[in-house]
Amino acid sequence: MSIEITSGAVVYQQKDGHPAYLLLQSATSNFWGFPKGHVEGEETLAEAALREIHEETQLAVTLDTKFKGYTEYDLPNGNRKQMTLFVSEVPTGVAVTRQKVEISANGWFDYATARKRLTYDNLKELLDQANDYIEKKLN
Numbered sequence: 663m664s665i666e667i668t669s670g671a672v673v674y675q676q677k678d679g680h681p682a683y684l685l686l687q688s689a690t691s692n693f694w695g696f697p698k699g700h701v702e703g704e705e706t707l708a709e710a711a712l713r714e715i716h717e718e719t720q721l722a723v724t725l726d727t728k729f730k731g732y733t734e735y736d737l738p739n740g741n742r743k744q745m746t747l748f749v750s751e752v753p754t755g756v757a758v759t760r761q762k763v764e765i766s767a768n769g770w771f772d773y774a775t776a777r778k779r780l781t782y783d784n785l786k787e788l789l790d791q792a793n794d795y796i797e798k799k800l801n
């Protein structure tokens with residue numbers, strides 16, 4: 663079994679004083695999740711998150727690395743994936759241009775809708791943690 667390391671962010675914009683979250687739908691597995699991808703070479707987790715978010719959405723974001731959510735899951739190929747998610751606020755109304763080969767859809771969703779839309783329970787838990795953190799930051 664090998665370990666795969668992936669990094670990304672819970673990206674949000676403000677809508678009526680609350681966060682609206684950016685979710686992406688995988689074109690290969692159809693699941694809804696956050697922008698993220700494999701760490702390459704000597705990259706730090708933050709560097710990989712910035713690169714992957716840009717590759718997947720064309721967004722040039724900054725990360726709040728004080729929030730660092732973490733989860734692990736088993737892959738169909740037998741590997742174990744370790745995922746770290748930072749948070750990132752982007753300006754309201756910013757354009758997202760998704761990478762269309764790997765991502766079939768994208769959208770901004772309020773917390774309750776995002777929670778329902780996320781396919782995996784581990785991501786719902788990370789959203790809960792991020793939402794608590796972000797709501798405290800905004801209010």
Ligand SMILES: Nc1ncnc2c1ncn2[C@@H]1O[C@H](COP(=O)(O)OP(=O)(O)OP(=O)(O)OP(=O)(O)OC[C@H]2O[C@@H](n3cnc4c(N)ncnc43)[C@H](O)[C@@H]2O)[C@@H](O)[C@H]1O
Pocket residue numbers: 665666667668669688691693695698699700701735736737738743782784785
């Ligand atoms: N070690 C390595 N280093 C660099 N590149 C590598 C690599 N291994 C493979 N690659 C290549 O990198 C490409 C993808 O690169 P990236 O785009 O960089 O990788 P990723 O988002 O982390 O992963 P990926 O899309 O492969 O899988 P995910 O975990 O989301 O989804 C995979 C499966 O897990 C399931 N899944 C996804 N999220 C889950 C979750 N939160 N909980 C449980 N299962 C989940 C999905 O349904 C799906 O079945 C692939 O084309 C691959 O060839």
